[in-house]
Amino acid sequence: MWGVLSASLFFLPFNRLLAWIILAASVGIGIYHRILTPLGLGWLAIIAIAIWLHQQYRAQRAVALTLEIFLVACSVALFYHLIPGFNNPLMVVQEKAGPLSAPYSLYYNFDKALVPFLLLACLPTLFNAGRADKKVGARAWLILALCVPAVLLLAVALGGLKIELHMPPWILAFMMANLFFVSLAEEALFRGYLQQRLRPWLGAYPALLLTALLFGAAHFAGGLLMIIFATLAGGIYGLAWMWSGRLWVPVIFHFGFNLTHLLFFTYPLYQHP
Incomplete structure (x- = not known):
């Protein structure tokens, strides 16, 4: 079912109807495998009704704003696994990527995967803001890409990580x-919704900075160093969004950062002997 859910997210920017149909199929599979309980399905029904009402009453600003606040609150709740009724399976259980790495567990989070659907209903320009900065050349993009290993090497210098090559099964x-x-x-x-919403109010760079700080704060469970590194990474992703105007660009930077971390550094953290 996870391939089906991934396919729904892949098609979401290009063909929303197809994405929703595939999502409905993944929900059905999730019910069959008991990843979604009746309580979780009830919450999904409430969210689906809110999305439908938001589309119907988009022209009425007060109603649309109230429904958008509700959907964003549901997105945050799904992000932090606060909505009950989801049995997210544990795919990797306390395994070490390498001898110096801390134990790592990997969940497949059905609830968190739903967040882009809710936010796209609130903000049609979520995937394409149409504000690409044409003044940014190839050199600037290359420097931004090099910032990915630079932040990880800074973590090594500060003792949070060690260089360690991995290819886990x-x-x-x-x-x-x-x-x-x-x-x-x-x-x-953080980028498609928050940074885009904050930009008209605060300006481009204050919105980027505030979003990066919020992104860092969202990683509070990892400790102070994790907050700092996540804030720096958030700045990279924020620039990628601001320069391109397209959500998939910071997504690729984010994924590249995490994959580089796994392949070449202790993951998720360095565990002292």
Whole structure:
């Protein structure tokens, strides 16, 4: 079912009807495999009704705003697994990518994967803001790409990571989950929605900075160093969105950052002997 769910997210920017049909199929499979309980299905029904009402009353600003706030609140709740009724399976259980790496567990999060659907209903320009900065040349993009290993090497210098090459047997499971259920969901919330909504109010760079700080704060469970590195990474993803105007660009940067971390550094953290 996870391939079906990934396919729905893949088609979401290009063909919304097809994406919703595929999502409905993944929901059905999720019910069959008991990943979705009746309680979770009830919540999905409430969210679906809210999305429908938002589309019907988009012209009435007060009603549309109220429904958008509700849908964004549901997105945050799904992001943090606060809505009950989802039995997200554990795919990797406390395995070490390498001898210096801390134990790592990987969940396939059905609830978090739904976030882009809700936010696209709130903001039709979620995937394509149409504000590409044509003044940014290839050199600037190359420097931005080089910032990815630079942040990871900074983490090594500060003692949070060590260089350690990996090719764990669960790498394919990691790649699919990280691309669709982590990177896309997080970038849809922080860059596609928050940064895009804040930009007209605050300006381009203040919106980028505030969104990066919020992205860092969202990683509070990993400790202070994780907050700092996530904030720096959020700045990279924010620039990628601001320069391109397209959500898939920071998603690829985010996925590339996480994959580089896994392949070449202790993952998720360095565990002291």
